[in-house]
Amino acid sequence: MKEEQKVKSEKPLCMREKLEQREHLFLSPYASFSDRSLGRDVYEEPCDIRPIYQRDRDRILHSKSFRRLKHKTQVFLAPEGDHYRTRLTHTLEVSQNARTIARALRLNEDLTEAIALGHDLGHTPFGHAGERALNDICPEGFEHHLQSIRVVELLENHGRGLNLTKEARDGIVNHQTKGMPMTLEGKIVRFSDKIAYINHDIDDAIRGHIIAEEDIPKEYTDILGHSSRERLNTLIHDIVSCSEEKEDICMSPAIEAAMFGMRKYMFYNVYTNPKAKGEEQKAESMLKYLFEYYSGNLDLLPEEYLDMIKEKGQKEARVVCDYIAGMTDRFAVAKFKEIAIPRSWSVY
Numbered sequence: 001m002k003e004e005q006k007v008k009s010e011k012p013l014c015m016r017e018k019l020e021q022r023e024h025l026f027l028s029p030y031a032s033f034s035d036r037s038l039g040r041d042v043y044e045e046p047c048d049i050r051p052i053y054q055r056d057r058d059r060i061l062h063s064k065s066f067r068r069l070k071h072k073t074q075v076f077l078a079p080e081g082d083h084y085r086t087r088l089t090h091t092l093e094v095s096q097n098a099r100t101i102a103r104a105l106r107l108n109e110d111l112t113e114a115i116a117l118g119h120d121l122g123h124t125p126f127g128h129a130g131e132r133a134l135n136d137i138c139p140e141g142f143e144h145h146l147q148s149i150r151v152v153e154l155l156e157n158h159g160r161g162l163n164l165t166k167e168a169r170d171g172i173v174n175h176q177t178k179g180m181p182m183t184l185e186g187k188i189v190r191f192s193d194k195i196a197y198i199n200h201d202i203d204d205a206i207r208g209h210i211i212a213e214e215d216i217p218k219e220y221t222d223i224l225g226h227s228s229r230e231r232l233n234t235l236i237h238d239i240v241s242c243s244e245e246k247e248d249i250c251m252s253p254a255i256e257a258a259m260f261g262m263r264k265y266m267f268y269n270v271y272t273n274p275k276a277k278g279e280e281q282k283a284e285s286m287l288k289y290l291f292e293y294y295s296g297n298l299d300l301l302p303e304e305y306l307d308m309i310k311e312k313g314q315k316e317a318r319v320v321c322d323y324i325a326g327m328t329d330r331f332a333v334a335k336f337k338e339i340a341i342p343r344s345w346s347v348y
Helices: 002-009 015-026 052-061 064-071 087-104 109-118 127-137 144-159 166-173 184-207 218-224 228-243 253-271 280-296 303-310 316-325 329-340
Strands: none
Touching: 052 109, 052 166, 064 087, 064 144, 064 329, 087 109, 087 184, 087 228, 109 166, 109 184, 127 280, 127 316, 144 166, 144 303, 144 316, 166 184, 184 228, 184 253, 218 228, 218 253, 228 253, 280 316, 280 329, 303 316
């Protein structure tokens, strides 16, 4: 009788707790379990429905920085065509590849998706051309992975940041080749970023008549495949088969060497090709002009950026860099026209 009363008095589990329990039943022992997260810098009451990494993903998805990615360059500046990738479609392809791998390896798909969706939030207008321009002119330099962390920790949500978990932020800042994420989910995104951009940049370069499929060295295509579909299939299957039941995310030596060889081929034949990148010098000059202009006219910055300087003690040059890095391609062009190009005289 006493045992029955005890059972009745116990509080039923909420949906989030049920999902957390389910993770322990299904996920790999190497997964990042939601109820074992290192947490947020600022404590928040847990959601009764969503585990902690799902909340991270949702915050990124609903952020202004994420929406602006749709009008930021991936490789081709202002391409004439609807099917070239933007920074947003790149991000979605990274996310899809990463989720496929995470699910196959029984790792935490929510954390993987959060990292993937947030990894490029700090990217500039005009892709890596914009990144080079700001790195050249900003006294502290500029790297987009560090800017992505600055976005989620400080710039988003009117200066309050998104208050993401430590695991999500670690994966975002360490998504580049030189990074080493603390979680397997972060390591998946690190590989998935390369897999995505190598393959979709080849697809866009072929569409833009920069290269042809048969131009790609056979030493790489004979291993990876002769189409984007084949290459994606090869790379994703290789990671899954090599990483299964391991506390690491890895590739076989031959496949990894072919992937990096193809990446090198792309740098020489697409990423520095005058036909594809001929307008980049103009974009760099424009962003440098905007930086100099706003540095000398701080009062023209939006109020929330002025608050960063006045209320939070952020350096002026850093905040100007924040403002320009957050611009879309077309907004940067519009601001440049507004500032630098005289308007026609008209009388009504």
